[in-house]
Amino acid sequence: MDxxxxxxxxxxxxxxxxxxxxxxxxxxxxxxxxSDRHPSAGQLHxxxxxxxxxxxxxxxxxxxxxxxxxxxxxxxxxxxxxxxxDSAHPDPxxxxxxxxCRRIEDIDVQQLKPESQVEKIAERSGYRILSYRMDxxxxxxxxxxxxxxxxxxxS
Amino acid sequence: MDxxxxxxxxxxxxxxxxxxxxxxxxxxxxxxxxSDRHPSAGQLHxxxxxxxxxxxxxxxxxxxxxxxxxxxxxxxxxxxxxxxxDSAHPDPxxxxxxxxCRRIEDIDVQQLKPESQVEKIAERSGYRILSYRMDxxxxxxxxxxxxxxxxxxxS
DNA sequence: ATAGATGCAAATATTTTGCCGCCTG
DNA sequence: CAGGCGGCAAAATATTTGCATCTAT
Numbered sequence: 001m002d003x004x005x006x007x008x009x010x011x012x013x014x015x016x017x018x019x020x021x022x023x024x025x026x027x028x029x030x031x032x033x034x035s036d037r038h039p040s041a042g043q044l045h046x047x048x049x050x051x052x053x054x055x056x057x058x059x060x061x062x063x064x065x066x067x068x069x070x071x072x073x074x075x076x077x078x079x080x081x082x083x084x085x086d087s088a089h090p091d092p093x094x095x096x097x098x099x100x101c102r103r104i105e106d107i108d109v110q111q112l113k114p115e116s117q118v119e120k121i122a123e124r125s126g127y128r129i130l131s132y133r134m135d136x137x138x139x140x141x142x143x144x145x146x147x148x149x150x151x152x153x154x155s
Numbered sequence: 156m157d158x159x160x161x162x163x164x165x166x167x168x169x170x171x172x173x174x175x176x177x178x179x180x181x182x183x184x185x186x187x188x189x190s191d192r193h194p195s196a197g198q199l200h201x202x203x204x205x206x207x208x209x210x211x212x213x214x215x216x217x218x219x220x221x222x223x224x225x226x227x228x229x230x231x232x233x234x235x236x237x238x239x240x241d242s243a244h245p246d247p248x249x250x251x252x253x254x255x256c257r258r259i260e261d262i263d264v265q266q267l268k269p270e271s272q273v274e275k276i277a278e279r280s281g282y283r284i285l286s287y288r289m290d291x292x293x294x295x296x297x298x299x300x301x302x303x304x305x306x307x308x309x310s
Numbered sequence: 311a312t313a314g315a316t317g318c319a320a321a322t323a324t325t326t327t328g329c330c331g332c333c334t335g
Numbered sequence: 336c337a338g339g340c341g342g343c344a345a346a347a348t349a350t351t352t353g354c355a356t357c358t359a360t
Contacts, residue, residue, distance in 0.1 A: 020359050022315060041350080056317045061350060063315095079232020080325070082349060096280055107276060118291055121262060125251055127293040134289045136273055138282035175334055175339065196325080211342045216325060218340095235350070237324060 006033045010072045010087065017070050027051050028063050032073065032087035038095070038104040040082040076104070076133070094134040100143035107136070161188045161243065165227045172225050182206050183218050187228060187242035193250070193259040195237040231259070231288070249289040255298035262291065 001009075010029050011021055019025075031047050032039075039047075045060045064085060067073040073087040076095065084104060094107040122129040139147070156164075165184050166176055174180075186202050187194075194202075200215045219240060222228040228242040231250065239259060249262040277284040294302070 018314095020314065022359070024316075054317070056319095057349095058318080058351075059316055065351095075234050077232055077234025077236070079230050079238035080348095081232070083234035094276075096276065096282060098282070099285060105280075107280075121249075121251065121291055122293070125260070125262075126296040127251060127253070127291075128299055129291060129293040130254060131293075132289070132291045134287065136276055136282070136284055136287045138277070138284040138286075141281040144281075144283055173339095177334075177340065179341070209342070211344095212324095213326080213343080214341055220326090235323095 003033050006088065010067070013070045013072050014066070019066055019070075024048065024052055024055055024059055025063050028060065029067075029087070032067075032085065036088060036106070038076060038084040038086050040084055042082065044085065076135075092131045092133065094136065096136050096138070098140035098143055099137050100139055100147075103140055105140075158188050165222070165242065168225045168227050169221070174221055174225075179203065179207055179210055179214055180218050180221075183215065184222075184242070187222075187240065191243060191261070193231060193239040193241050195239055197237060199240065231290075247286045247288065249291065251291050251293070253295035253298055254292050255294055255302075258295055260295075 007029055010033070011026070014025070015021060028044065028048055031044060041057065041060050041064060044064075045055065045057045048055045048060060064073060064075070067087065068075055073085050074092070076084045076086065078084075081102075096105045096107050097103070118129055118132050121127070162184055165188070166181070169180070170176060183199065183203055186199060196212065196215050196219060199219075200210065200212045203210045203215060219228060219230070222242065223230055228240050229244075229247070231239045231241065233239075236257075244261060251260045251262050252258070273284055273287050276282070
């Protein structure tokens with residue numbers, strides 16, 4: 001799905017749920033769909049202010065909550081850090097997170113099939129499974145290299 | 156590993172890292188190892204105050220950070236909510252989380268083998284994988300039943 | 311026209327930090 | 336007895352809420 005189609009999908013979903021499409025919301029949706037990083041509310045606010053300088057952070061949070069409600073953004077929460085948002089790929093999928101530079105990448109689901117495993121869990125636990133989350137933590141190639149270089153310099 | 160052994164392991168790890176074993180820390184470690192729930196800092200503080208009424212929440216956080224540092228507690232963070240801690244099972248393992256009552260259960264790793272999948276990710280991404288996290292969200296049997304009953308009453 | 315949205319500020323919630331007196335090792 | 340630790344309060348961070356004004360439908 002290309003970016004424009006994705007934006008239209010989100011807009012329709014909002015409208016159908018009875019929400020208004022304001023310029024600020026429109027802009028936020030576009031920003032969300034453009035970014036393949038996984039921005040925080042603050043980062044989204046910074047970008048939004050470039051187009052609407054008076055926009056408040058509260059509006060960003062309110063809009064994000066609305067988008068969560070209609071299922072068009074996924075929120076990824078971490079302890080001691082702010083939450084990250086992903087609208088380009090609202091369906092559950094695993095993330096690869098660099099513990100050094102905080103970069104968050106999507107993992108190609110082709111590589112990993114958690115769904116079949118999740119079903120097994122449902123059967124044995126009696127839970128009705130709604131979604132899942134999988135994060136893999138590590139050092140990205142860039143940070144590995146930087147650490148190797150700084151170690152070499154120190155010795 | 157039984158609870159007493161686990162407590163001793165944590166205590167040794169702290170001592171070896173040069174940290175002191177104070178009565179408050181001892182008590183917190185015991186509380187952590189006893190609970191199979193996944194308590195928050197506030198809940199731990201409540202329990203700790205039963206034995207040491209003057210204990211402050213700051214001390215709980217400081218001790219938890221020390222324990223994280225030596226790798227003897229795992230912190231599980233959520234957006235918009237407080238972090239939960241798990242010392243009984245510090246190795247990475249999946250969690251089953253009820254979105255209604257916030258209960259967090261451990262998933263028997265026998266049911267699920269994320270490690271093999273995680274290795275595949277390492278190969279293809281160039282990341283050095285350090286750990287992973289997997290959460291499955293759903294409704295626990297109890298909450299399913301409660302929802303069914305309240306719906307029946309409403310109709 | 312009007313229900314709902316924005317933006318500002320203040321409130322909440324969670325976690326961290328500074329400082330001082332106390333206690334463990 | 337010395338440096339680390341506990342406790343208190345204040346700060347820092349992240350998110351939500353109240354309210355007056357404005358606007359999309």
